[in-house]
Amino acid sequence: MTLRVYNTLSGKKEEFHPLSPPKVGIYACGVTVYDYCHIGHARAAVAFDVIARYLRFSGYDVTYVRNYTDIDDKIINRSNEQGVDWKDLARTFIEAHDTDMGALGVQRADVEPRATDYIDQIIGIVKTLEEKGVAYEVDGDVYFEVEKFDGYGKLSKRNIEEMQAGARIDVDERKRNPIDFALWKSSKQGEPAWDSPWGKGRPGWHIECSAMSAAILGQPLDIHGGGKDLIFPHHENEIAQSEAAGDREFVRYWMHNGFVNIDSEKMSKSLGNFFTIREVLEKYRPEVVRFFLLSTHYRSPLDFSDRALTEAETRYERFMNLFARAARAEPQDRDLTEKERASTSVLTGEIETHFRAAMDDDFNTAAAIGHLFTALGPLNAILDSADAEGRGVAAGWKKEVDAFFRKVGGVIGFFEGGIADGEAWFSAGVGGDGTLEKARAMALERVEARKNKDWAKADELRDEIGELGYAVQDTPQGPVLIPLKDA
RNA sequence: GGCGCCAUGGCCAAGUGGUAAGGCAGAGGCCUGCAAAGCCUUUAUUCCCCGGUUCGAAUCCGGGUGGCGCCUCCA
Known part of the structure; x- marks a missing residue:
């Protein structure tokens, strides 16, 4: 049996043939670390975790890379709001991310690069693009000139004219075309900044992934993935940058996971209808959450509800x-x-x-x-x-x-x-306060009562054990205590 | 408005042209002192609707209807 993979680029399932088997390089877009991760992030992480696991199981020599975006407007804004240094903010949420994903059984990636550790490589690509004439500088900002890249739109299946027609982007007059996007942004006073040929600044949103994936895995990559919402503009822009700079294909298989929905609507920060992993884990065990996330194919939408989680538990x-x-x-x-x-x-x-x-x-x-x-x-x-x-x-x-x-x-x-x-x-989270010992003693007492066919006493003991928070199962191997739910 | 995805039993859900996996819930039976857990049986001649292609379609094509997503930060 050959592995078949749905490739967003072709819109079809294709046989999977890595560039240099048995080696497989996977780059999955991680999170921007300015807040706690929600269940949508968990779905993406779990989906690609399983993909990496199964490729290994199938005998591939996998190098799995998942990045942290630790410099970005949102991080800067949030750090200003909270009066926290942006580096500390990023560190806090990287740790929270690792804790939450770890709880869900997501294995660590082989390489977990941070954008800020690849500033040199980022500047290198931007320079190359500028030299090739597909990027231009305006007042310390550098933009990618989309019209200069032929294949633009091939991943998200749209063309430049349509996008210009339907553009509702606030037009930045300095850009030659509204759809041009920033590779490098000049920094304002007090903002994080790195020295560059264009003055003090920081990377645009998309360039980090192009830089990190190429630096770690080379180009082309076998698999690049993330949530469906990254197809446009993030991944489309990555293709433009990387293919224009590298003069070769960027990614062989593009994989995108579907959303987690609430009442059939996408869970997202802007709608405010999201649940953080932490919140969900207060109510459901991590295995249950993971089981829920894997109970639907990774490309399909998945509706989050108490009912669905309860069923996953059952x-x-x-x-x-x-x-x-x-x-x-x-x-x-x-x-x-x-x-x-x-x-x-x-x-x-x-x-x-x-x-x-x-x-x-x-x-x-x-x-x-x-x-x-x-x-x-x-x-x-x-x-x-x-x-x-x-x-x-x-x-x-x-x-x-x-x-x-x-x-x-x-x-x-x-x-x-x-x-x-x-x-x-069935014994998780119990004991310590002596109730388990008490319940055990009563269960043994109940065994005697049952031997004597004293059902009244047996039932009474079962009730009392229930009050201690346990259900008793009578098995041929003796009584088994199961913690009651919502006890 | 443009582009794209999806519609399978009460609910969730798989299904890659060849005759509808699986789970939850329900019903009946077995087991049990009673339970719990478990086992067995049972629930779609039918896959949103209408056409078409085909010997044959839930699966392909066209047209409807309904839902959703992207086009702006987003997993």
Whole structure:
């Protein structure tokens, strides 16, 4: 099976052939660090995290680069508003970003460059563009002259005339054409500034990505991605700069993730309808949020709601329940039974094949996870019959189940601890204050009551345990305490 | 106004011309002292509407209708 990737440039799925296999270079646009990240940022980060993970899983030697834009008008404005040094502001939100994304299981990129560390390279490109006559300086600002670049509009599928017709940009008279964009901006008094051939100034918005991607990965890049909202103007402008400066193709595969919506509308800062990752994590566990984000194909819109998050939790817990049961089952030192063997060969056969086929089809995590659900029935059935017959399962069976979920989980960023994750899930955040010990003692007392068929007392004890914040499950392996939700 | 994307069961959702994955919710059954968890069965002759291409279309083409996005900072 070959990997197929939807390329925004062609508007089609294409077979993926990196420039120099097995090496693959990915550059994903990161965030501008002036505020906390919201769920939309999380979606982009998780989407490209999975893309990098799956490429590695498929045997590619991946270099994943994700930048921080740490110099920009928004950062300057915000630092002025708050009276905080812009560098401190950027540092604060880089750290917050790393914490939040880390919580969601987003792996660190191989290189995480900051725009301000690449000022020399940025100036270099701007100089080249100026020398080539596609950029011009006005009062310390340098603009890219869009009309001089033939392919302008090829990514966002629009042409210069249309844009001029529909332009509602406030016209800067100094620009030769309203659609020309800034490569370099002169600094006002007190603003962050670097020395340049055009005087003190700072980079324009788009140039940093051209500079950093070329410096780290070279040109062309295999994959460049980000949210759909970056297609225009950000990525379109990057193409213009990089191709004009480098005289060669900039990016082979452009990948863009869809938005997170609230009531079918794009979540965005300007609409004010956004939730930060931190806010969401106060209510839902990180695995649930990640599961939610991957439950729809990365290019489709994804509606954020309590209902959707709750469903993601229910779905995720199906796996946790299986894992907890499997871990609890007594491992027996014997060969696998016929049925046990059949259940695991479905895992590594049919299900894994389907899983990979889905991922090969433009990283279709929704379909891939769907196939994982089909493992639940047969596996739970094995545990059902083991319980019914009052025995355990073959140690080898547990090992295979564990290995399978670690393997596929590694691709989508779940199940790192294998079946041990189940018990960990249901015991997270409990204990410490002695209530768990109390509840355990009562559960044991309840076992006695049940032996004596004293159902009244058993139910009473269950209620009392409930008051301590736990539900009791009676399993063949004894009582299991599960923390109650919203307790 | 220009360009583009999307419309699949009560809800979410996959679906790359060959006869509708998966999940949630619901119903019934099994298991259980009762539960919980779990298992089994069950819920779209049909994919917004109308035409067309084809032996065959949810999938391709044309036209509608509805929703959304970009065109200004934005993942």
